[in-house]
Amino acid sequence: MPLPCRRTWRCATPRSTRPCCRTVCSSPWARCCRACAADNRGRWRGPAAVLFLAGSLVEIAFHAGSMRDNPLIDPNPTAPILVFVAAIAAIASADRLQGPLARLGPARLATLGLVTYPLYLLHQTVGAALIAALMATGLSGWAAIVLAALGVIALAFAVTRWCEPWVRRWLARVSAPRDPAPDSRPTASLPTG
Incomplete structure (x- = not known):
């Protein structure tokens, strides 16, 4: 009770x-x-949101500061913080984006939805490698970030368009149930009659 x-x-x-x-x-x-x-x-929504945002910004600044040992990565946390704030603003205004997104049509929205997982898998490692390679050529940090983001998005679209369907077909073929092979051994039987 x-x-x-x-x-x-x-x-x-x-x-x-x-x-x-x-x-x-x-x-x-x-x-x-x-x-x-x-x-x-x-x-509690307001204080929780402020606590979440403050904690996120501290985490981003900490990780940006931990990159000081890498000479190819700028330890200034301004760019990651701006990207984070832009993403939070997009999430907060999601209800206003419903109309423009609906005009894209269900097929394009489905493709955008399918791109999100490869983008999640590729953005950190491939994106960081692209940024480091672009900055090593003498490109500024902002330009390297923009070009790396576009490159990772294009790679995620390519994975969604060509790699995933091939892997799905291969997995379906490999994991499909097979008929048991006929027993080719001779069987002993008694003669009839």
């Missing part, structure tokens, strides 16, 4: 204050408890 909260929460229904259980709502006021929990959950 769950213990009720010692604290009294203001219920979402007007003119009532009832004790709620925070974990399991098995009291007669279960509906009230769920409403209270829903009302009180939203108040």
